[in-house]
Amino acid sequence: MLDAARLRGDFPLLAQRENGHPLVYLDNAATTQKPQAVLDAIAEYYRTTNANVHRGAYGLAIRATEAYEAARAQLAGFVNAWAPEGVVFTRGTTEAINLVAGAYGRAHVRAGDTVVVTAMDHHSNLVPWQILCQEKGATLRMVEISEDGRIDLSDYGRALEPRPKIVAFPYVSNALGTVNPAAQLARLAHAVGAVVVVDGAQSTPHLRVDVQGLDCDFYALSGHKMLGPMGSGALVAKPELLDAMPPYHGGGEMISRVWDDRSTYNNIPHKFEAGTPNVEGAVGLAAAVAYLERVGLERIAEHEQALAAAAIERLTQIEGVTVYGPRDHRAGVVSFTYGDIHPHDIATILDQDGICIRAGHHCAQPLMRRLNVPATARASFYLYNGLDEVDALAGALVKAGALFGYVPA
Amino acid sequence: MDTSPPDPQLSALYQELILDHYRRPRNKGALDDATHSVSLNNPLCGDEIDLQLRVDGEVIREARFIGRGCSISQAAASMMTQLLKDRSIPQALALADRMSAMMRGDQAAAQDKTLGDLRALAGVSKFPVRIKCALLPWNALTDALKG
């Protein structure tokens, strides 16, 4: 395992105390804390390099542009993108998926076509497709999940029969921690001629991602879930697909020539980056990528798996606790309920011990309906969490049990 | 593992009486001849309340609710419906004001006998994010009576 206590020292926020206890931050699927290196990179950018990008004819603006484009190249390398110009900076996963639905989807999906999503998708990989299908009179087909929270491969096969135009799924589920067989799902979808959209919000931070190896077509990610700043993220795509797509937003930067009544558009990726971009976000994200590379994605994945395994073991020993999701092929996300204690009550009780977990539907209401629970409590781990924090979680849960009369106080 | 006893604020929040209303809610289920009905939800924790009243002239004759959610919202709904039977509309709205005052930490309101079992919820005022839960049924009530 990683030396989590030492890594925690790199994250100023984690030195805080909460309600008189050391802060135990277990809501990493929602967002992650930022290491000093990321904070410094952002401050340094503003102290030394800030100017608007791609337009200045002076040295400072050229250096700002270089910093922005270097960040793009770094992110491209991190996920093994097809090319740096196949990396479009966005506000995050949500905007990246909306870009695909709004530009590729609107151009290619017609009445009677099918778009496939899964019952474990985050609302941000569902609602954009609902909007597209409603607009086009297309059919949205939701693939079912198995009892233990995996994509039901036979239902997936049936969903591919009508030869859908687009197939979208998450690489890793934010609500269950399931790691889906993304390369296999992409291969099956390509065999029927579909374009494959992978929601990488929960995979990019936690395991080694190789988009060319997956052979998807579009891959969305969020910087803030991988130690980077909020409002940073990207759509990673096959350049030839991006090139053939109509633009998404119109404005400055995305154009080539503008007449009174029409325009021609810039090359990719700029065609999809209308307006002044979030340069600080890109620079901060690049620093986060460098930090993650130094620690090593393989070691991070292994560390989180060990934490999740320990948490599942400890939690299932508490009578009345149910853990959701598969036992293997999973990431460091542990969703659970405890008897009739509402997850929101669990979160309040844990907060008194300085432990931050998420309670709710995790932006996956169709999934919650299938699990037959209104909400779950969710602990999600990252590189700076340690086994001591799994202990704290289990200990605080026993206290919740005592308050609700499950275990003797 | 930390085995210190639960913090006193938490014990005050999750009193026996609250858990009793949560687990054995009073007046839960649909009201057949309702004259007023309002559904509200709290998107943060997914609490849902569907409050149904039978109002006769200026008097609430019957109050029932359907709902699901956290202990605080469901206990508050159960406790509230106990109090509403045979209250006039102005009396019910005055109770809603007392309840809001108690949630703002008003000590006098927390001692006010007219709030009945609801006084057990006084500890919620120490947990700002949970105040919405305790007030959810009351917001449904004021919507029903004023709307």
Ligand SMILES: Cc1ncc(COP(=O)(O)O)c(C=O)c1O
């Ligand atoms: C699986 C998944 N997809 C999409 C999103 C949306 O990400 P963002 O809010 O950063 O756009 C999230 C995070 O909330 C997520 O966990």
